[in-house]
Amino acid sequence: MTEPGRPADGPGTHGADGADGADGARPARRLGDDDVTARLSRIDELLEQVQTAPGPTARAAVDAVRALTEVYGEALARCLDRVDGTVTGRLVEDDLLDHLLVLHDLHPEPPARRAARAVERLRPALRERGGDAELTGVEGRVARVRLRTPGCGSGCGSASTGIEEAVREAVLAVAPELTAVEPVPETASREAAFVPLDALSRRPAPPLGRP
Structure with missing residues (x-):
């Protein structure tokens, strides 16, 4: 199982020449805006399927996603506690970060x-x-x-x-x-x-x- 925060081995997970970084660590694969949009849509589809599925396994999956979302939201809130208003203003200019701040009820703007x-x-x-x-x-x-x-x-x-x-x-x-x-x-x-x-x-x- 892939460790959280580390991409699985595969196309697009190495550097431009396919080699590891100078320190031996593989650079994280970055997602473009279209990739992010596609994944968000896929997440919505999967959650809808899980939520409509019967049984304790489906309920456990939904609870796991909810708990993970709350933990990530807390992590984002702690990041905001450590930056000034200038940095926060730059964060909301990014569509994905703007979306996450809204999702976790952390957006600085009214x-x-x-x-x-x-x-x-x-x-x-x-x-x-x-x-x-x-x-x-x-x-x-x-x-x-x-x-x-x-x-x-x-x-x-x-x-x-x-x-x-x-x-x-x-x-x-x-x-x-x-x-x-x-x-x-x-x-x-x-x-x-x-x-x-x-x-x-x-x-x-x-x-x-x-x-």
């Missing part, structure tokens, strides 16, 4: 700021399709987002539903403390909040949720 950043990340893709989104605020545990869908204002059948669902998933993924994401009807007084596509290169909108 839910509103995380939600604003999630919406901001979606805006380029929405604008390419003629839509847009803007976080108007968080009230209690509800995020409120103003949506513009392609060519039909604040609501237009499947297009509106698709954008609303994408925004909801993005926000709740980074701010699970929130319970809902509600669309806010667009009004004439708020038209200026959406920057026309031809003006983006001249005067980009400032990032949401930043001072």
